Amino acid sequence: MKFTRTANANWKGTGMEGTGTISTQSTTLNNAQLSFKTRFAEGVGTNPEELIAAAHSGCFTMQLSFLLTEAGFIPEDLNTKAKVTLEDGTITLIQLELEGKVPGISEEQFQELAQKAKAICPISKLLNTEITLSTTLTA
Template sequence: MKFTRHANAQWKGSGKEGKGILTTASKVLNNTAYSFHTRFEDGKKGTNPEELVGAAHAGCFAMQLSFLLGEENFTPKSLDVSATVTFQDGSITNITLNLEGNIPEIDAEKFQQIAHKAKEICPISKLLNTEIELKVTLTN
């Protein structure tokens, strides 16, 4: 399977005083504001690249894990994934995926195994050149 997706960023002004907007072809983001303030300060009233990377990674990982669980005949009731993206000295240095899953009839060891495989083969994980940590909790 091959497909492409499109997004657009528009920036006006200097790095610190300027402002930008982000728009995706799907219009889920539609002239969504971002700025120095939303990226490096309080993050309110707009988004930032690290937040978007975190959302993309959490979403991709959860979907990949669901596919892998299905291959093993498990159907999750829920997979809750949060991504914490750490930015330090001009680089994303770490992403921690916190996974809480409710999957009937799976044991913790099998869940760990499948979750770690999902982390390794998730397309967003493979894209990123940073340390990716995974913390797994099974709640049945």
């Protein structure tokens, strides 16, 4: 399967005082605000690191769901938090924190499939940084 997805960013003004927007092909993001404040402080809007975290957590969680299904397990609930660390202009770490409820699976099987999902998720393969994973299997 091959497909292409698009997004568009627009920026007006200087890096610190300027403002921008970002939109996605699906229109889930439609002129979402970008600014120095939303990237380096707090404010309403989004930023590239947050979008990477969203993409990575979504990709990893879907990949794990496929792997669990292939192994004969039906996940009841998978929740992944991705923490992206930007340090001195470089993304130095992404921490994936997974909590899952998967009936009938052992802790060992869950760990194994989660690690495989982390390794083969297309976003993981794209990123050139350390990626860690912690998991919690709930009953």
